[in-house]
Amino acid sequence: MTKGVKICIAAVTAVFIGAVxxxxxxxxxxxxxxxxxxxxxxxxxxxxxxxSENRTxxxxxxxxxxxxxxxxxxxxxxxxxxxxxxxxxxxxxxxxESVPIVCLPHRLVxxxxxxxxx
Numbered sequence: 001m002t003k004g005v006k007i008c009i010a011a012v013t014a015v016f017i018g019a020v021x022x023x024x025x026x027x028x029x030x031x032x033x034x035x036x037x038x039x040x041x042x043x044x045x046x047x048x049x050x051x052s053e054n055r056t057x058x059x060x061x062x063x064x065x066x067x068x069x070x071x072x073x074x075x076x077x078x079x080x081x082x083x084x085x086x087x088x089x090x091x092x093x094x095x096x097e098s099v100p101i102v103c104l105p106h107r108l109v110x111x112x113x114x115x116x117x118x
Contacts, residue, residue: 061106
């Protein structure tokens, strides 16, 4: 093998290892079981999803829009919304502290809070 091929293999290997590490950091499971639902930079709900009953509730925004939030088997997600792109629905279940569920048209964020729910 030539020196250029060895350098190329080393570079590809380094990029691959870096991508695996970054993915593991971003998608690590959250330690908290408390979730904050925030709208317009105001916490409107703090929920202990591990001890919550299965339910769906609607959050309405000032512009008349809405999001249906579902808690099911200790998981939380947006099940329906009237926003145009439905990115919040496509995000799926809240899994990581690094990746919240966000609905920009309705200024809604669902994220894990600290362990004490404070």
